[in-house]
Amino acid sequence: MTDEVGGLVRGGFYQMFQAGAIVWSPPTGAHISTGGIRVVWGAGGYETGQLGYPTTDEIGPLANGGVHQLFENGEIIWSPTYGAYSCTGGIGRTWAALGYEAGPLGYPVGNEHAVAGGAIVQDFQGGLPGLRQPGPWPRFTSRPAAGIGPDGNFLLTPSLGGP
Template structure:
């Protein structure tokens, strides 16, 4: 045998080629578990499949890994997992997790996102579900860093006309399909509560609070009227024919100023009045029906 240059080789040589054995394909659950370097502890179940949307799971000493082709493989554990369990796991309204838990929030908070919303936890408030239009409104305030703070309840439905609400550390968000989601806080919320919330004569809020009024005033509009507040006069209801008349004077910027009472009924022939800042016992009167 000769080499490429035509020189004779000292001896014939034989080359043997080998192919590496095919490596088994690692499942997404196994790959996720390996990436955690044992943080979940030893496996307590095998990988189990047959869940909704071709999903599967495997549980470990300190939590589980959930997987579906659409959402990927994510860790679920602790108080957030316990709350998710109450919804029916992947079969409930939240669906599969789409992130692991994410910490570093204010006051030790943690959250996890799901296909249909999120669960957020803090040591002071526990784990609560946040989803839909109410979550979107909360997001617009800055989530837990905003004026409302953390949720202290889940979204609670069953209100009139398909309404729902969620309570927070410093107020609430209330929603109905007809009026959308609006923030309810502070002195104006307390006054609205005294009317019976959405079941009272004002109905649902149709705006958030709107500030920037004279002397630090704030107002919020409702389906059938408004509540107006200033530090000097407190929160008072403004509704109906008396509100229309007050509007004609320029609201709080007119000669009457802010209301200092709600509208007060019980007058002869069904009459009602409301007092304003302009002078003691000076207000607007809605006459009752006239009789011959």
């Protein structure tokens, strides 16, 4: 537990409590930060990292007991089975368009990471048909899908090259 601590990016403050923190910034207001979501946010640099400040408290329950928290530049999703992972950018937007954890991808099971050739991928519980790569989990690339074909697989945008 601490007193309020200032001097964060863009005029932010935080205060630690036994079970987490309350983080405040002028553009986002005050939000609670706890548990596995806080651990992932901290590993990414807290408010100075890619996600920025939280814009909501934890939201839930989601499918199978999960929760998520929105940030300025993405979100962190936690499930009791897979733990907490961030989801941002084109991958996050496509995951949202497909129905988040209730859609065909299910929950993320890993963070975004680079693979050979420079592609950024993220592993999901259900993967994406047509965007699979070898490995323990199907992988979804940030390459956008152009739609769903007659066989139920995603049609890839041809101008962006292969995954």
